[in-house]
Amino acid sequence: MEGDDLLVGIKFKLAEGWHTYWKNPGDAGEGASIEWNLPEGLKASKILWPGPHKIPVEPLMTFGYNDEVVLLTKIFSTQDVVFPLDIKARVGWFTCKDICIPQEGEISLRINEGNKIPTVDSNEINSYFKSVPTNFNQDYRVERLDDKFFLQTEIGDGKHYENVYFFPDDYGLTNYVDEQKYEKNLNSFILEVNASDANLNLQTFAGVIEATDNKETSYFEISYPLLTEESDSEQSVFLLIIFAFIGGLILNIMPCVFPILSIKILRFMEHSENSSIQTYKFGLYYSLGAIMSFLIIAFILIFLKSSGEAIGWGFQLQYPLVISILFYLFIALGFMFMSNLVFGSQLGQLSSIARVKNESLESFLTGILAVIVASPCTAPFMGSAIGFALLQPGINSIFIFLSLGIGFALPYFILSVKPSLLAFLPKPGAWMETFKQFMAFPMWGSALWLLWVLSGQVDTDTVVLVLIGGLLISLSLWLLEKNTSQIKSIQWVVRLISLILVLFSLWIIPTSYSEIDKETQGDLVYSEAMLQEFRDSKELIFLNFTADWCITCKVNERVALKTNAVNEIIRKKNIKYIEADWTRKDFIIAKKLEEFGRTGVPLYLLYPSEGEPIILPEILTEDTLISYLTEIN
Amino acid sequence: MKIFLKFISIGLLSGTCFGSALMDQKAPDFSLFDSYGKEISLNSFEGKKVVIEWTNHGCPFVAKHYKTGNMQSTQEFALENDTVWLSVISSAPGTQGFVSSAEANKLTASREASPSHVLFDPTGNVGKLYNAKTTPHMYIVNEKGVLKYEGAIDDAGGRGFMFKDLLKATNYIKNGLIELSTGNKLSSPVTKPYGCSVKYAS
Numbered sequence: 001m002e003g004d005d006l007l008v009g010i011k012f013k014l015a016e017g018w019h020t021y022w023k024n025p026g027d028a029g030e031g032a033s034i035e036w037n038l039p040e041g042l043k044a045s046k047i048l049w050p051g052p053h054k055i056p057v058e059p060l061m062t063f064g065y066n067d068e069v070v071l072l073t074k075i076f077s078t079q080d081v082v083f084p085l086d087i088k089a090r091v092g093w094f095t096c097k098d099i100c101i102p103q104e105g106e107i108s109l110r111i112n113e114g115n116k117i118p119t120v121d122s123n124e125i126n127s128y129f130k131s132v133p134t135n136f137n138q139d140y141r142v143e144r145l146d147d148k149f150f151l152q153t154e155i156g157d158g159k160h161y162e163n164v165y166f167f168p169d170d171y172g173l174t175n176y177v178d179e180q181k182y183e184k185n186l187n188s189f190i191l192e193v194n195a196s197d198a199n200l201n202l203q204t205f206a207g208v209i210e211a212t213d214n215k216e217t218s219y220f221e222i223s224y225p226l227l228t229e230e231s232d233s234e235q236s237v238f239l240l241i242i243f244a245f246i247g248g249l250i251l252n253i254m255p256c257v258f259p260i261l262s263i264k265i266l267r268f269m270e271h272s273e274n275s276s277i278q279t280y281k282f283g284l285y286y287s288l289g290a291i292m293s294f295l296i297i298a299f300i301l302i303f304l305k306s307s308g309e310a311i312g313w314g315f316q317l318q319y320p321l322v323i324s325i326l327f328y329l330f331i332a333l334g335f336m337f338m339s340n341l342v343f344g345s346q347l348g349q350l351s352s353i354a355r356v357k358n359e360s361l362e363s364f365l366t367g368i369l370a371v372i373v374a375s376p377c378t379a380p381f382m383g384s385a386i387g388f389a390l391l392q393p394g395i396n397s398i399f400i401f402l403s404l405g406i407g408f409a410l411p412y413f414i415l416s417v418k419p420s421l422l423a424f425l426p427k428p429g430a431w432m433e434t435f436k437q438f439m440a441f442p443m444w445g446s447a448l449w450l451l452w453v454l455s456g457q458v459d460t461d462t463v464v465l466v467l468i469g470g471l472l473i474s475l476s477l478w479l480l481e482k483n484t485s486q487i488k489s490i491q492w493v494v495r496l497i498s499l500i501l502v503l504f505s506l507w508i509i510p511t512s513y514s515e516i517d518k519e520t521q522g523d524l525v526y527s528e529a530m531l532q533e534f535r536d537s538k539e540l541i542f543l544n545f546t547a548d549w550c551i552t553c554k555v556n557e558r559v560a561l562k563t564n565a566v567n568e569i570i571r572k573k574n575i576k577y578i579e580a581d582w583t584r585k586d587f588i589i590a591k592k593l594e595e596f597g598r599t600g601v602p603l604y605l606l607y608p609s610e611g612e613p614i615i616l617p618e619i620l621t622e623d624t625l626i627s628y629l630t631e632i633n
Numbered sequence: 634m635k636i637f638l639k640f641i642s643i644g645l646l647s648g649t650c651f652g653s654a655l656m657d658q659k660a661p662d663f664s665l666f667d668s669y670g671k672e673i674s675l676n677s678f679e680g681k682k683v684v685i686e687w688t689n690h691g692c693p694f695v696a697k698h699y700k701t702g703n704m705q706s707t708q709e710f711a712l713e714n715d716t717v718w719l720s721v722i723s724s725a726p727g728t729q730g731f732v733s734s735a736e737a738n739k740l741t742a743s744r745e746a747s748p749s750h751v752l753f754d755p756t757g758n759v760g761k762l763y764n765a766k767t768t769p770h771m772y773i774v775n776e777k778g779v780l781k782y783e784g785a786i787d788d789a790g791g792r793g794f795m796f797k798d799l800l801k802a803t804n805y806i807k808n809g810l811i812e813l814s815t816g817n818k819l820s821s822p823v824t825k826p827y828g829c830s831v832k833y834a835s
Contacts, residue, residue, distance in 0.1 A: 090796075
């Protein structure tokens with residue numbers, strides 16, 4: 001009848017020592033496939049796979065079934081059907097021991113009209129049906145930290161498992177061979193699973209967990225969305241091209257470029273008596289020169305990239321080294337804008353070389369020179385743009401540079417087509433110097449931002465070191481600016497000192513991430529006396545019972561306890577954060593744990609200024625922790 | 634200024650890609666005897682692309698690829714594209730797929746296969762070095778000796794393999810070699826290898 005369904009099982013009986021596979025066979029092998037041939041009005045579900053077992057094949061790991069298994073399929077009717085029903089299927093499967101044998105067979109089943117009567121077979125089908133994974137109805141979460149996944153769940157009613165094992169649905173998620181670490185806490189458990197070497201950027205942590213307690217083994221389906229690190233680079237290429245265009249436009253008003261361009265614009269005015277066709281021509285050649293220069297830069301960089309790939313050359317802005325150098329550059333640029341020190345000016349004089357008789361050629365050369373002259377100003381942010389552009393496939397980076405070049409050339413081109421627009425432009429003058437000086441502030445703002453990025457990667461001491469480097473860079477620039485002595489030897493000594501200062505500031509740059517040892521940063525170490533003292537003075541207290549070997553504790557600390565937002569609120573509300581480290585099973589801490597009916601960690605206690613402490617859940621999320629911390633008083 | 638920052642932050646965010654432990658790294662060098670008793674090392678092929686195939690003639694997955702001519706056509710395609718083809722046997726002595734030199738040459742002849750060399754890795758050391766899990770398990774090394782592909786020969790893996798028409802499958806090796814010679818990044822540099830387990834000594 002319509003809507004009715006029937007559970008059909010196909011039994012695989014294997015000789016001793018042989019096995020067949022689960023839907024994900026693990027490192028090798030292949031699960032069974034069933035092709036149904038059903039009368040009209042019937043449909044088959046996907047295979048309902050009973051919970052799998054680990055079948056190690058040294059040095060690999062496979063997932064499947066030993067001895068025998070019944071694979072179940074739900075057959076359901078979509079309309080009224082005519083009895084008797086002949087159900088047929090073609091089945092292909094592998095049976096393996098140390099070698100594999102592919103097998104296939106046809107099966108058929110006739111179903112007569114009548115009521116469903118339990119039989120020996122239906123009992124067996126039902127018992128296998130019980131081991132088909134069901135939804136895991138506990139709250140759980142999956143965190144990926146470095147190369148490990150952590151599956152954590154709070155056990156509400158105290159039902160606990162002796163062991164838990166995770167079978168992933170798909171390739172590229174977890175390592176099959178490595179042991180999984182299971183840790184049982186009072187009200188929660190955590191499973192640590194190593195990630196797969198093959199990183200396929202899967203979106204979900206999906207699979208089946210096998211949970212065993214004293215009596216039985218249960219299987220549950222797990223599916224948890226993962227934060228994928230991949231940014232939407234595909235869609236954002238178009239956006240980047242637009243940004244590159246705007247960036248190119250902005251380059252025109254950068255202090256290095258604008259003075260040179262305004263000289264050129266003045267020459268326009270001289271020419272404006274001539275026919276407009278000629279100025280249009282200047283603009284065209286200028287644009288060609290500028291765009292070509294950007295394209296050449298793009299090709300050089302792409303070449304460098306493709307040849308550098310093999311030797312591991314990579315433009316990685318995640319490196320503290322790169323960030324520190326960018327920081328120095330922004331500091332230096334800001335200083336140069338503030339002072340009269342302009343390295344670009346010598347280059348700017350070069351454009352006079354281009355004052356050749358052929359005016360089209362001159363415009364073309366000016367375009368090239370403008371790009372060269374612009375480069376001191378653009379280096380910092382062009383560097384980043386280039387860094388990103390290079391991560392793109394070759395053709396995209398060419399478009400990004402093309403767009404940058406077009407943006408750069410466009411204002412000049414427009415002016416050349418319509419010289420009358422010149423009237424709307426501010427005349428070059430003293431304001432340019434003021435503007436140049438003002439530009440120092442956004443530069444230093446960017447430097448600040450970079451420092452903030454750096455502070456997330458290295459410890460405070462190293463950040464201070466980079467700040468000292470910035471100071472030395474400024475000092476060396478100041479020295480160079482004041483270096484107007486008539487005596488050659490003094491000039492050279494000052495230059496040498498500046499060089500030494502610059503080299504020194506480069507030398508102190510951090511080249512690798514430092515272990516940010518937050519544990520020792522202002523955390524209080526538990527003692528009963530200290531706790532009592534804080535209690536007496538009615539302080540808010542967060543007491544963290546932890547241990548180095550406690551995986552749950554470490555995961556909680558990484559995802560909740562030691563996050564910036566939590567630190568912020570702890571600092572703001574002046575909550576005393578005390579750590580009781582049970583790594584060495586300290587007797588005093590054990591006694592304290594016992595007070596709260598615990599024999600192990602983690603245990604999180606939040607003391608209000610008066611009254612009994614609140615016991616926090618064993619699995620902390622940033623949100624729950626923040627709401628507890630916000631409410632306490 | 635926001636735009637500058639935008640560029641910087643985009644630069645900071647990107648950088649993770651598909652990969653595996655060996656991917657885009659210098660492929661580990663090895664040196665093995667071939668079926669003519671000659672010692673062959675991977676490094677000696679620098680300047681040419683190399684396809685490495687883990688094989689075991691007794692494995693039904695491998696057998697199907699050879700019976701349908703799929704593996705041979707892939708080998709011919711590789712040779713036409715100036716690529717060296719190494720078939721590696723990591724089966725331990727006494728296990729399925731372990732063959733003598735004479736047997737290996739006979740297999741090559743009878744299957745009309747055209748590997749550049751059939752290499753013996755009875756200790757399984759090279760197989761484990763490359764994390765070879767299945768037969769077939771395929772790798773592509775570029776002219777500079779950098780690993781560019783690891784995984785299955787095609788997308789016919791998965792359940793129902795024995796019923797599938799291999800000649801209709803997407804061949805990752807052919808595609809990979811084409812993409813490499815046009816200078817593109819591989820569209821699927823890592824795929825799930827499928828087949829029998831490599832019969833390592835246990």
